[in-house]
Amino acid sequence: MQGGVQGPLAGYATTMRVVIVGASGNAGTALLRRLRTEPDLDLAGISRRKPPGSGPYADVPWLTADIGAEEDADSITEFFRGADAVVNLAWQIQPSHDQRRLYRTNVLGSRAVFRAAITAGVPTLVQASSVGVYAPGPKQGFVKESWLRTGIPESSYSRHKALVERVLDTVESDHPTMRVVRLRPGLIFQRDAGTEIARYFAGPLFPRGLTRLPVVPRHAGLRLQAVHADDVADAYLRVLRSDARGAFNIAAGPVLDADVVSRAFHGVPLPVPGLLLEGAAALTWQLRLQPVDRGWVKLALKAPLMSCDRAAGTLGWRPRTDAISAMRELLTGMADRAHTGSPPMTDDPGRPGRFGGLLRGRLPGQGNPY
Template structure:
């Protein structure tokens, strides 16, 4: 089986390559804007350097996809948050280019990485199924883009019924190797990462809406493999228990829970983002407060998927990775201290939320 993975050098892509390397019958091709070195999980992959947001990407992708048994689309930009045009170009227009190339090449299966961000605001004390309204959270550009891309897939499913389309919708994806990346993309250069070495988070913000789901990257990779092996279609939610809230995180990391109003959380994020102190705008806070909790019953029933790592253990691993500045040699997961979002980058005038880390 020949599988082409678009966006194969990021957080989920790195874990997926690790998992697929264990399957002797798979032939892997990887697409990224910048090729990672052919070591570790990036070895034994036929790499192609393609920026899916460019005009020529469609022709190159069609050639690459021809003869493939499946295309997996993981490509997505979270940064630079201060360049919304670039994010739209890659996330929405780039995804459209990938989909059109898969159709033109006659690929039989298209697997797309969506997320909980596609869903409309929903309950924090109940779990929604894959049929929940998919209009996103309006204040979050990430969420809006996820909803737009799934709308494209709806149209493609209608126009091309023989194409097997699967959408995986994970919660927050954690692993140790993503520590440096997630710190750069979501915390910024002022994060006192050294304090995390002791496995403590001193202050844990508490709010009724701050109840989120997470899943280990290796469990997400396992779900992708199961989808590639099974004749399934449609959407699958992916998350591990327990739901992460202030009480659970506070106990796990010996932190003091501090009740914080939602408006204060949003205002603080907006102000510090505008001042280029950290890379996360208020839309991310709004998404965290409004995104629903997901039921994963369909993944269990149709795929036999169950996470091996619980959400608290996955979070512990990520925190250890942040403290240890863990990364890989892939550009998106690099631990380079001079990149935007790191203190060295700030000292060099590379502000959080700027530059293209992919």
């Protein structure tokens, strides 16, 4: 690779082979869509179930493998051989009632990906982390990448992100010649993820035609950051086109709070105590009415706001789509049941988290939707 940080359009003398693990999900679909426009990139994907050979998934060699399965470790290692970079996006959010399965994929599976990359001699490893890796932080200021990375204890998603970064710390220390990069985005939105996100976070009882939010809960802690999936993909490309190391926060403005969201979506801000939000989530989750447990509420209330100055200064990254536009696109996608043909983003009505799945006894938060 050429030295120094390069722009996403910078030319390379030779082809760069990039293997994307978890390439058929929300971020993976956007990343394939972006990287396939680069003529010098040779792309390959890994997913538990092979996506259709059309759209962004076309003309990409695929390995069907489960990163959490020991029997697939050797085939993943062989698939990595000769790669210039591995981008690990694989992550499982549901089923939220099966914590062993989530830990197996998220923590043990990520560790298996790292081991395979080391064994295969891959020079660059890029890991999809998250704002969820951070300890509780300010909601009126912005934290840098050096903020404490102990997660939000009540959130299994956050705990897993923190554990994976600890493993990555060891990889970085033990293998100093390997370039290790972590991207920590906020909420990732795009139209094509409308069906997927509704299934994973809202469940079958969510009104699908909703493009405005009549009531928006107001709480001092409910200040969140979002980013469009295409902007996240651009950040990954800039990382691949550079020799940068370390972590990068990735988010767009404005910060999403009750006032901003209610103005944009014609809603009425309604003050709600945090304990009530947590209690409602816990009760409805226990009753299998929706798939989001109390930990997600704690994460929303406690996660800090992130400064993206390092991404701007080192990578030259700036979002093209603001957070409100990205959120509007997502809500429209949810209303229109936007999807792709990949298994995670399918519109199959019988999948867990859809109404057809409910009729078949597949309750929210149960059954593997991937």
